Amino acid sequence: MSRIAIIGAGPIGLEAALLATQLGHDVQVFEKGRVAENILDWGHVRLFSPFEMNSSEWGRGALTKVLGPDALPHEDVLTGSEFAERYLIPLSRLPELADRINENCHVLSISRQHFRKTEGIGSKTRGAEPFRLLIEQNSTRRSVVDDSLDDASDDDERSSPPNSVRQVQARHEVFKYRVDERVQLADVVLDCSGTYPHHNWLGDGGLPCIGERDSLTENHYRLPVIRETEFGGRIVLVIGSGFSAATSVVALAELAKQHPRTKVLWLANSQPEKGIAAGPLTFIPNDPLIERDRLTAKANDLAVVGHISRASLTETSSHPVVWFSDVAVVSITRTKTFREFDGFEVELDWSRSHQLRTDGQNPFPPSVTVDRIVANVGYRPDRSIYEELHVHECYGTQGPIKLAAKLLGETSSDCLSQTTHGAEVLKNPEPNFFVLGSKSYGRNSNFLLRVGIEQVREVLASLNH
Ligand SMILES: Cc1cc2nc3c(=O)[nH]c(=O)nc-3n(C[C@H](O)[C@H](O)[C@H](O)COP(=O)(O)OP(=O)(O)OC[C@H]3O[C@@H](n4cnc5c(N)ncnc54)[C@H](O)[C@@H]3O)c2cc1C
Known part of the structure; x- marks a missing residue:
């Protein structure tokens, strides 16, 4: 045993x-x-x-x-x-x-x-010795402002083991800092x-893009519940080329049916050696996982119909998704939109995109202003x-x-x-x-x-x- x-x-x-x-x-x-x-x-x-x-x-x-x-x-x-x-x-x-x-x-x-x-x-x-695990348990941290180090009012803390309570006096403030630690x-x-x-970063090559660490919180990298109050009628930038990003895009497109002003800008790479018509997600023929098959088909369809190269066509003007293929994010800056919600200005790098004209000119926007960011980047x-x-x-x-x-x-x-x-x-x-x-x-x-x-x-x- x-x-x-x-x-x-x-x-x-x-x-x-x-x-x-x-x-x-x-x-x-x-x-x-x-x-x-x-x-x-x-x-x-x-x-x-x-x-x-x-x-x-x-x-x-x-x-x-x-x-x-x-x-x-x-x-x-x-x-x-x-x-x-x-x-x-x-x-x-x-x-x-x-x-x-x-x-x-x-x-x-x-x-x-x-x-x-x-x-x-x-x-x-070495192998014969046991492992030691340092465990932080039910950690509760609090600070109190007090002139005295001897806080007689807290019986609980007085009866705790002496090494579980550290008291540090800084000027006239006493910070009580409790961490219950043990070794197993x-x-x-x-x-x-x-x-x-523990998320990846969204910038080129996996680095944080300029301003990313400052502008985004941990929540931006999760799979959000697509609530009408949060996303309805907003411009949402979704970044990522996998199933998590596809899940967010499909849910946002559903929301757009009730809130037609909702717009999704989807930054996702195209598949290597396949054209834009294949969409960003790899399609698995006769996929036995029906849910995955459905999601792949829906997300690719939304992306292909709404590819940026078609954005000026009248038949795509009411389409909820615009797919920016093979575009990297250079920087993110927090800004205020006209709706008074915090928004973001996002600078883009199109140098890897196949959409550049033969003269090297880029017909697409060097930056976009969005209301929300969903970074499903793994x-x-x-x-x-x-x-x-x-x-x-x-x-x-x-x-x-x-x-x-x-x-x-x-x-x-x-x-x-x-x-x-x-x-x-x-x-x-x-x-x-x-x-x-x-x-x-x-x-x-x-x-x-x-x-x-x-x-x-x-x-x-x-x-x-
Ligand atoms: C959106 C999504 C959909 C997925 N769908 C499928 C699917 O359909 N089929 C499939 O097979 N797989 C799927 N996966 C992949 C994978 O199966 C899941 O991520 C699954 O949760 C992995 O199980 P796990 O036990 O390895 O890790 P987790 O479920 O991530 O559990 C790790 C646990 O460790 C805890 N923990 C972390 N660090 C510490 C620490 N230092 N000390 C103590 N506790 C710690 C965490 O709180 C967590 O409870 C999906 C993943 C995602 C993100």
Whole structure:
């Protein structure tokens, strides 16, 4: 039996926790928010893959055993919220997992006991020591203004362990700063902390464009609920060439049916070696994932009809989407629009666009003024938590190298054609530290839950041998 620490109570962390418990391990899950935090954040979006593909047989079996055969969702394709409420949250409440899921516990960093990063490289003695996880729990921070360091009115704080309360006197102000931290030891660590919502940047080459860090907040990179109050009748700039951006564009086009003044400017690359007529999204012939097929068709259709080169035609004047293909953002400046809402002035670089005239002149606008920005430009792993460990990463994707090398060898554009590659490719130079789930793919966005569930099975089987 091993002490297994699991970081993240998303779908893969929960599946791992349940199977590891069933195999007799001593499991603790640390979740910085609530169970299924990230999925609930985009809960309004419908998953592409059917429920059976997104859940394990051990998860479905355990729920059926405890709650009866009607406990499982009967619909095939659920929204993120439905998936969380009808499968993931019930999983987390199974008796096997009682007292094993620690919500509001943020894993800040992981190390090997007694070994610094530079010590014991490749040695058996390093691998024999447990992991140490530094965890911030239910952190509450507050500051009070007081003349005295000795605040007798707060009995709670007086009875706390002395190292959990730090008092700092600055001039005449006393700041009480409470962080409840603790260290957890473990023999095995499964990092299932995902990539969402650690976003990429929208500027050329993946850098922040000028003004981006100042003008946009974390919310601009999420998948927004397209509410009439927020987006109706507005000019919205959507940036991104993948399914998340397509989801936002299609939802905005729907809203435009009720609010015809809603206009979407969609900055998305065209597909390599395909013309504008193919649209930005790769079409998968006979796609078995019906929702994905529908979204691809709708988004490409909206883009092609509304391509910028057709913007002056009268038949497209009422079309809700204008597709700016292969255009980069140079800068973003916050501004006030005439509607008195905060808007943005966005400067564009057309040098890669195929729409330039043969004389090199650009007939299109060098900048646009918009009311809203939705930057669905992808997500990346937060590697800071394993900085003290030995993890060999791929320089292209930032996923662990052995798996990344296998994935780079895959040529199909359909993530559904992927298989897993066994526990061996999930091993790191740091023994018994595994990155699983969407984080194992790093910046590669092809991850599917089906693959993560298989990873869990393979890694836990390898521990038991
Ligand atoms: C909009 C969208 C639609 C998708 N649709 C599909 C689909 O149809 N089919 C499919 O197979 N895949 C889909 N995916 C991809 C993928 O399956 C999901 O992203 C899925 O949520 C990944 O599961 P996970 O458990 O690896 O990570 P997550 O669900 O991201 O869970 C990670 C958890 O770790 C927690 N956490 C993070 N850092 C820490 C820390 N330091 N300490 C403690 N806890 C931490 C987070 O709060 C979170 O709860 C979709 C992704 C997105 C964004």
